[in-house]
Each structure stands twice: as structure tokens, then as C-alpha cells.
Amino acid sequence: MTYNINEKGYYGEFGGAYIPEMLYPNVEELRQNYLKVMVEPEFQEEFNALLKDYVGRPSPLYFAKRLSEKYNTKIYLKREDLNHTGAHKINNTIGQILMAKRLGKNRIIAETGAGQHGVATATVCALMGLECIVYMGEIDIARQAPNVARMKMLGATVVPALSGSRTLKDATNEAIRDWINNPVNTHYIIGSVVGPHPYPDMVARFQAIVSEEIQWQLKEKEDTSKPDYVVACVGGGSNAAGAFYHFLDDTDVKLIAVEAAGRGVHSGESAATSVLGKEGIIHGSKTLLMQTPDGQITEPYSISAGLDYPGVGPMHAHLYKSGRAEFIAITDDDAMTAGLDLCKMEGIIPAIESSHALAIFEHKKFQPDDVVVVSLSGRGDKDLDTYIKHFKL
């Protein structure tokens, strides 16, 4: 049995490409080419060179000594926060921009929640000299101002999404609309393992470098390439997909996906899709999503702009349904506390998204010799205001 995608673009019963005909040529072009292109030696070479010299990979696997002592277990942090632009998102945008160039596209669009994916997209567009339009919810524009400023510096146009909850979901709608309107010259760089097939698989493959590195880095440090646990937060699920990828079919490695409980899973202000979601279609794929009984998509809530999404990628829907991964929901407060704790104990300011993953240690007990790898998906510079206000620092 595999927990990975099948030839038809499904993870178990989830996935597929539920797209309007207007998107068919674009998505089909991508589907037919993505695997072919990704294995080309020249593509591999360019991708790997940029990951190394531009992104700064490998990202360290850092043994968090003081945190490990506190929780009496072995905690390793996979330092995606050290990547250029400050999160795992760039792994994917580097891959997709190279893909877009090979498909002859000269205009790039993207959606963004926390702004990390928008910055990562604006960055690779600047690098390649391509036009870049980023859709971002009006609310997220306000709460992630530093990232908006960065996108502008990088020459991208940031277009506010004014509909719905004015967050990530709506930015994604706008991006898809743009793509429908510009079917020939435009590539849509989706920022997570969501969207129609082949996006979830393509993004997961670009992010898979994370678990590939964990394997050899852990081998160096613990003389085994298998952690006992891999923990990652899940918005759409790309950092988790990357951190899980090479362990998906190795059930010795336990996987923990951490969702945003917002003000409490059942408070009505939450983004805990695995608990609150039902099977349905969002942004072109069949997956779990939060919705009314009538099938209207619900407005999610999380203090973290990157987790504020009413669905999860189809891989995660499958990991949940099959029981392969354990899903845990963490509230705003617990995440913030875990984030501040990392600052004070390890000198690392995590993205609030990543703080959700770090909060796991207050919720689950690990054994002293368990090796727990936590995906530190991004740095918290974009979140300083939110932290400062939350703690009245």
C-alpha cells in the first residue's frame, strides 16, 4: 500500500482535477509535462543549484538542546526558517518558476495567505525577470504588512481579494479567476499542496527535499535515517507534505499533522479541517473542507494567516482518513505561547504557523529516546506585530 498519489491523480479517494473547462488546457499541459520536466538532468541541475546557492539549502537539522531538556525527549528542528525569504515556500516557487519557463510562460500569478508564498513567488519572478501578480486577502494584507512591503520591493503587483472572508481562500479564488482570464501566457504558482492535480503532487515533490535532507542529516546525528516522529503544521499542507514525503510509506515513522484550532475547535472560529471538515471540492480538488451542510465553504479562522484555510490538500485528507497521520489541533493561545517559548529558550523566533507545530509538546508526551523532528516552516519576522500585541510586550 502507498500513501502517495496514484496515476489518476488521487490519494486514496482524494485529489483529482475538478476544474472548469477554461482551465483544462493549462492544467492538462502541466499534467502532461511536470514529471517529464522534473526528471530532465538540466532541470535537476538548475533546481539543485538554486536550492543550494540561492535558497541556502540544505537547511540545518538543529538539535534543540534546551527544548529537549524541557520536554525530556530529543527534539530536532528542521530549519526552513533559514531559507531565503524565510520559509519552506521558496522550495516550491523555485521549482515552479523553472517549470513555467520551460512551458514558455512569461506571466506569473500566485495567491498568498501569510504572504510567505507571495514573497517567495515575487522573489523567483524577480530572479527570472518575469511579471508577477499576487492575490492576497484584504485582511491578510493588513496583518502581514511586512510581507506586502517585501513583495512591492521585489516588483510584484499585490491585488487585494475583497470577497468572502478576505483571506487565503478568497485570494485563491481570485488567482484562479485570473488564470481563467489569461489561459495562454500565464502560469499559476500555487503555494501549497492544494488545487487540481497535478499541483498537489508537483508541490509535494518540490518540497520533498525537506524529508530527503532529514534522512541524511539524521543519519549523521543519530545514526538512523528514521525519526520516530515528524511533526508539521498544516495550512494547505505543503511543509508537512515535504517533511513527510520520504517517510509516507514507512510506518515506523509516525507522522503528526498540526492544524489551527483558532479560538477552540468548536468555537466557530477555527481552521481545524480534519475535525470540522467533510469531503468536498475546493479549488479544484476533492478533499476535506469546512463547509455548511448545504455545501457552502465556511470562513475559517486562525491567528495565523498561513493556516487560515478551510481545506487541506488531498494528501492530508488521505493521511487523516487512513489514519496514517495523527491530526492534532492547537489553539491560537497555545501556539503563541509555544512560539514565545522557542524565542526565549532557543533564540529562534518562529512563524506563528510553525508555532502550532511546536505546541505539540504541551499536548503529547514523548519518550526520552524518541527522536522528534519538527518542521520549523518559517521565521516569525512577519509576525512580530501579532506576537507583540498578543503578549503586550
Add this chain to the structure above:
Amino acid sequence: MTYNINEKGYYGEFGGAYIPEMLYPNVEELRQNYLKVMVEPEFQEEFNALLKDYVGRPSPLYFAKRLSEKYNTKIYLKREDLNHTGAHKINNTIGQILMAKRLGKNRIIAETGAGQHGVATATVCALMGLECIVYMGEIDIARQAPNVARMKMLGATVVPALSGSRTLKDATNEAIRDWINNPVNTHYIIGSVVGPHPYPDMVARFQAIVSEEIQWQLKEKEDTSKPDYVVACVGGGSNAAGAFYHFLDDTDVKLIAVEAAGRGVHSGESAATSVLGKEGIIHGSKTLLMQTPDGQITEPYSISAGLDYPGVGPMHAHLYKSGRAEFIAITDDDAMTAGLDLCKMEGIIPAIESSHALAIFEHKKFQPDDVVVVSLSGRGDKDLDTYIKHFKL
């Protein structure tokens, strides 16, 4: 002939330890121990492990393709911006915190200009669980707000320096005063190659990792470990010292130190010490500094908080006086333009300090096959407001 320090703590005629007797025991303790400690295998191991797993070294040596095409020469960027906390400063603070622990100190003080050194110091203090007090000029506190927020998150106490120009010089005065008042339990982590001997040498040695990496990275890429030029901005001079270190005595490698001309070298609002400075004593060392004929230290100006210092370290005074390095002064405007250019052409937002070094290409012509390594000393996240205002983005 060597351009490095001599046994007495001087670079040529510059350096020494011009300190009040109150600081003698502290500085003497450090002087007697720093070299001994630095060669201990255990120290080396701990230092190198943290540089690798915590800081994320080696920092890439990135061939800037589009920039190289624009200026028709081979431009490599040494990506210190990718270090944890976003600048070269952390190399030194990691070294010094390990030193402080070995000297039995449990209280750490630091001065900061741009806030990068303050953040780097707060970071290593959190990592080691030590108390941290950072002095910062009141003006710098205002113009580098994100870094102030970061220090608070990391648990440091930020104390405003209210005297003089309320920038880096005055923060340094306050830090020295604190050290005088706390001579037993406190280590002062100076953030640049300034201060009394052995600080300039110790900091330069901790930063020397930069040129050590350039050597082997360039060997991989250009099959030579010698660049034709190494370019770095100079505030106090630590990133330049690190980038120059292993090339100091190899005159095949030309060194270019870039200072901040502010609103123009002779505008009265400048920090171009090599042109405007005279020999004198500042913060415990004999060096070049900007001063009145009467020996009062002048208030410097630069748009960049990290270059806004009226002196340079004694190594740089010597490199200037001996002609070993070429000194070029870059105005605010030219630096800002070069910074925005890097954003738009390479997808990298540089610290305004580093933008001064990047502006060199508009001021000096290089040959097509010249290999020019520019120290990209930090990332520009802390400077977004300044950029946005300057360009009215």
C-alpha cells in the same frame, strides 16, 4: 609584511587598549584568554557545530547572473543575509557567547546600531539562557523598530541611549559604562572590529569564517580560491574584516571597503571616516575617527543605522593608511538605488548597509573576467520602512 595584528594589539599604528583602569581586569582577562580558548578543540567543535546547525553555515556564494550581465563582470554575492537572524553579526556573537561562558560570565551586554548585532546577541543569550541587556540609540530604536521587537521577543532588555547623536556611538558609550559598573559577572559582546584590544582581533577571527568559505566555494566555482576583488561595506568593519581576513596578506586580491557618504562626503551629513577622519581614540582604540579639530567626536550620519559610526576599526584604519584597501564612499541615494536594483534583478532584499557595497558597480568599472565577491552582509527586512518611504512605493 602583514596587514594583520601584531603581538601588542596594533595594526600598524592603530589599535591598542585605551581603557580606563576600571575596565582593566575585564579586558586583561579577555586578552590573556581569547587565543587560548579559541584554539581549544572543544571550543572549536562547539563553535563550528553552532555555525552549521544553528546559524546555517556555510552561507552560499551565489553567482548573481543578471547583475553580472548588467555590469559585464562576474559578481558573486556572499550570502550572509541567509544566516540565522539575517546578518553576519551572529558569527561573532556565537563565538563571544561561548567565550563568555568559558570565562564564567552570566550577564551579557551589547551595543547595537541597526539592531542586527542586538538581535544576534539577544539570540545567543536566549540560546544559552543568559541575561541580556542591549543599548541602542534612541534614534536607531525608532528607525529599526522590527529589530527592537525581535530583541524583546527574545527576552532581552533594550535600553535607549539618550545622549549625543543617540545612535551607535552613544549606545557604545552606554554599554562601556555598564561594563565599568559591572566588572565581575558581565561580558560585553562588542558587535564590530572596534573597541580595545583584543576585541578587534577576536571579532575579526570569529568573522574570518566568511573569507575561509569564500576560498573553497570559489575554488569549486571558478577553480581558483582567489577572487580579483572583495567588496564590503564598513561601519565598524566586521563584515569587511571577515570577508578580507584570509586575503589580507595576499595582494593579488584587491580589497574594497565601502563607507557611507550619507548626503555627500562633504555635506556635513556623512559617515565617510576614511576621508573625513583623523587619527584619535574612540571606544578604547587608536584609529581613524571623525572629530572636530579640538578632538570632540563628530556626530555621523547615514541613512543606514549600521554604518552610522564616526570611526572604523583599527584594522581598517591600517588598510586605509597603508593603501592595502581602496576606500569608496557611497551616498544614501546611490545605496538605496543599488538595493532596489538587487530586489528587482535578483530577488534579494539587501540590508541598506549591504546596499552600499552593491552600489560599487555604478562607481567602478570591472573587467569582464574579473571575479568580484561582494559581502551581502545582511537582509533588508529591518529596512523595509526606509526603502518604502525613500522610493514612495
Add this chain to the structure above:
Amino acid sequence: MNRINQKLQENNSEKLLSIYFTAGYPNLNDTTTIIQDLEKGGVGMIEIGLPFSDPLADGPTIQASSTQALKNGMTTEVLFDQLKDIRKTVNIPLVIMGYFNPIMQFGVEAFCKKCKEIGIDGLIIPDLPVDVFNDQYKSIFEKYDIINVFLITPQTSEDRVRFIDSISKGFIYMVSSASVTGSSSGFGDTQTDYFKRIAKMNLKNPQVIGFGISDHETYIQATKYAKGAIIGSAFIKNLSKNGVDNTARFIHSILN
């Protein structure tokens, strides 16, 4: 015979105006009035929009009307309830246009069954792809004699147009330009070339052109090449601006 087939095959030369509107807009209970007025006004077919929270193939006008309709309390249940007696007064073909998720939540079979009971003739589900329909839902649609309408766009390859023609039963929804609804104004050369190209293919299904038709001129242009034309955003705008009572006048302005 399904009303759609009847309508589109009767009088081969007659052109047909089809109108899209969002059910529950401007007021929750305007649905039947609008349908009746449209038929009276001379419309040949109606697309009843089942509103969706995230209508990603629609432009701002339809999106705003959907948001309002949902706020007004429109749901799948409510719509079916409003339509339960519609066949007592209305004879032209009725098509429900909606996104797949609400239909899926209702249950595809239950949805088709309900349509059949009421007298809905077809469905347009923009985000239900052809292959998924073929694999999973075709037999259900056939069981209840509900026609599923597929779209083609200027970017659809000739092969794919032929394939879609081969599996279509009522008509082909020909998107005038690859774009969300409500975006262009008037047709240029690219579009008329595309209209001509498709017309020349002699497809077995009649084509109805949608997207970008907003007035008499564009209606005439479109129906020069195709059996019919669909107006959506322009009609919604008219509802917003001139109210529910103005339907007859709007239709008149399009047809004459």
C-alpha cells in the same frame, strides 16, 4: 424527449436567447417571478444559478449576486422548494447551473432525482470535469434523463471539441473567450474567427454562446454563428439597477 432537445431542434432557423440568473437574488423569493417573466418576455431557455460561496469561474457581478442570495437564505432545499410547481406555469427548458460541491453534498443522485421530479432538464456544473462525469455520474444523469452540459473555449483543441460533442446530449456551451463571466464588451476578430471555426466543424450538438453577451449587438453577433446565446451578468446588473419588474423590457432590448 427532453425539453432542451425539443427546443433546440424545433425550427432550425430560429435563434434562442437564454438567460442566466442567480436564484435568491435580489430577494429570496424572486425566483419563480423571474422565471415566469423571462418566458413571457420571449426567452428560449433559462439557467437558474444555484449560488455558491466560491464561484471561481464567475466574475464580480455574479459573485456578488451569489453572496447576496446566500445571505438571503438560499439553499439547495429552498431552491427545490421554490421550483416545485414551476412546471405548472413554465414550458421552456430549465437548466440549473451550479458548482459541484453543493450538488455533491446534496448527493448527485438525489439532486438528479429532484430535478426530474420538478421538471429541470439539464445541469451545467462548470467544475465537474468531463472525465469524472463520464466515469462516475453519467449513468445517474441518464437514469433521470437530465442533460449535463459541457463547455468549450477558444483554447479547446479540435480533438477535444469533437470528443465533447460526442458525449454531449443537448447543446454545447461555447464560452466566447477564455475568461470568467462578465468581463469583455463586444466581440473582436479573435472571437468571430473562433465562432466561425466551430461553426465549420458541423458538430452534432447545437452550440449556445455564453460570456460577454450583454446587448442586442453582441446577441446578434453571437447568434450569427450559433444556435443561441446566453446572457448572465448583464441581466443580473439589470436586476440590481432596475429591479425585478423590468425583465420584459430588458429582454425586449436584447431581442430587438
Add this chain to the structure above:
Amino acid sequence: MNRINQKLQENNSEKLLSIYFTAGYPNLNDTTTIIQDLEKGGVGMIEIGLPFSDPLADGPTIQASSTQALKNGMTTEVLFDQLKDIRKTVNIPLVIMGYFNPIMQFGVEAFCKKCKEIGIDGLIIPDLPVDVFNDQYKSIFEKYDIINVFLITPQTSEDRVRFIDSISKGFIYMVSSASVTGSSSGFGDTQTDYFKRIAKMNLKNPQVIGFGISDHETYIQATKYAKGAIIGSAFIKNLSKNGVDNTARFIHSILN
């Protein structure tokens, strides 16, 4: 014989109050008045502060007075000019206390020569270290018979205290606690232990205690163990608060 040596060796039992003030504060031309009033008030020695922009061994009070003095126009030239006739009216030892950079810019030899001409007896340069002085400047000071005063602190090792004693000529400036000026209030056990420890060392040079002396009580405490005591910040505060005319009363309050 240098006035410092004369003063500190006459009447072995008599204790001496020394006052520091910043030249040019509160007003540029207060310098000579303050000096004359201090002598009249019964002060045994005066330290004239040459203001510096970055006085890093000083606390906020002296720093603020230095900043003001510089704003008032004080420079090395101006100070020497103000002092040129001081020996016509003043007999007690006069010491200039200043940071090294302004002295270096004036020229160390030129500075000493000028001091000699005027009748300045010694210098206190907190940031000129002992070894640099010994290596480079000792002969100049000797040539002009200017005494360079060195500091010791509670952290100074016994060996180093003896070394400093061996190279000192006038007195040893004994910093009461390792701290910048103007910081503590009253002496605790640590400090009196330190005073006793140094007193027992039987140094060849008399010691004068500075830092933290602010009133009669601390003056008495300090001079119990040492030849004299220096007041700086407390006197500057008095100048700020009570003006230049209040000097006699302030000195009286300290001595009685």
C-alpha cells in the same frame, strides 16, 4: 617641588577635600570664579574637567555638564586662555582631568608645556592606560614636571596596585567602587573592606578616594582611610541647582 606633592605631604594628619568640576559649566566663563571660590571655601585641590563629547567613564551628571560646556563653546584653547592668569590668585594644586583624544589632538607635549606655563600640576586621563603612558609619554610629563595620576579600583590586583604605586608620583586616585561617576550613595562593607585593604598596604603614594562621595558623611568615611576625597557629581548637581554663588556653602556642608 610640585604643588601636589607639597600639599599632600604637608601636615600628615590633615585630610584634604578635592573638587571636580566641568570647565565651561554652567556658563562658559565660570571657570576662574569657581576655582577661586573653591579655594576660598577650604578645598585642598581642584580637578578641572576638560569636557569631552564621549566621556565613557562618567555618569549622567558629569556627562550632561560636559555636553552643556561644549555647547557653551568650551575648547582646549579656551580653557587654557581662561586659566592663563590663575596662579595670580590661586595657590592650591590644580589638576586637569580629561579624556585622551582632545589632549592627543592638541598634542601631548604642547598640552604639558601649556600646563606648565599656566601652573597646572597634574593630569588625570582615565583612558590613557599605564603602559601606553610609560612607553610613550612619561618623559614628556617629566620634562614639564606634570604629574600623571593613575587610578585603582576594588578589582585592581595587589600586584598591580603595587606597580601603579611604583610609577605614581603625586597620589593614587582610588576609585571607591568599580563604577562610573555619580552612581552610589554611601559606602557599604565591601567598600570599607577595600579601603582598609589598601590602607594596610603602606603605599608610598597617598591615596585620594573618588566616586560616590556626595556629603559630609561619605567624606568623613573616605578620609578615615585615605589622605583625601574627591567630590564630582554632587558638586555639579549643586552648581545646577543652586548656581555658581553657592560654592562656599556647599564646601562648608561637606567639611563640617
